[in-house]
Amino acid sequence: MAYDMYQEVILNHYRSPRNFGPLDGAEKSGEESNPLCGDHITLRLKLDPSGTKIAQVRFQGDGCAISMASTSMLTEKLDGMSLADAGKLTQEEVIASLGIPLSPVRVKCALTGFVALGRAIHPELFPPKATDTAAAPSSSAA
Numbered sequence: 001m002a003y004d005m006y007q008e009v010i011l012n013h014y015r016s017p018r019n020f021g022p023l024d025g026a027e028k029s030g031e032e033s034n035p036l037c038g039d040h041i042t043l044r045l046k047l048d049p050s051g052t053k054i055a056q057v058r059f060q061g062d063g064c065a066i067s068m069a070s071t072s073m074l075t076e077k078l079d080g081m082s083l084a085d086a087g088k089l090t091q092e093e094v095i096a097s098l099g100i101p102l103s104p105v106r107v108k109c110a111l112t113g114f115v116a117l118g119r120a121i122h123p124e125l126f127p128p129k130a131t132d133t134a135a136a137p138s139s140s141a142a
Contacts, residue, residue: 010098013069018076023058027051030119031061034112036105039063041071043116045078053082059113066098066106071113073097078117087121089114 026044033040041061048055057075062068074094078086094114095102102110119126 007100010065010069010100013072014065017059017068017072019058019072019079020060021058022060023056026056026058028120030116030121030123032112032115032119034063034067034108037064037067037109039067039109039112041067041112041116043071043075043113043120045120047083052084054078054080054086059116063112064109066102066109067112070094070098070110071116074113074117083121086117089117 023044023046025046027047028045029042031040031042039061040063041059043057043059045054046056047053057078059071059075061071074089074097077089077097091111091114095107095110098110
């Protein structure tokens with residue numbers, strides 16, 4: 001029975017994602033894609049005046065039910081959280097919030113929004129994606 005309840009929660013977040021849409025004036029932004037499933041999530045954060053707490057969080061993108069629901073649930077958790085606490089969230093916590101067992105492929109789906117959060121909070125820890133450097137001039141001699 002509990003499994004059915006979690007499936008309903010996932011479907012509800014997929015059909016009516018919380019905190020979905022643009023966020024003008026966001027100070028932090030991160031995005032992640034999952035080519036295996038076609039998921040693409042952009043997560044944006046607006047901070048409080050002290051710059052230490054998440055005042056607003058929104059996401060945009062599209063993807064499978066697991067990625068959309070997981071990101072929707074993550075944004076509910078992040079709203080009002082300190083950046084320090086947000087940086088301490090773990091993959092295991094995000095996966096556990098779904099309440100269902102996931103195959104290895106679905107784990108990647110469930111973590112798409114979480115990785116976007118990591119890119120927003122700690123961009124220095126993530127190498128630039130190919131699309132990030134596409135417009136940059138090449139440093140190699142021709």
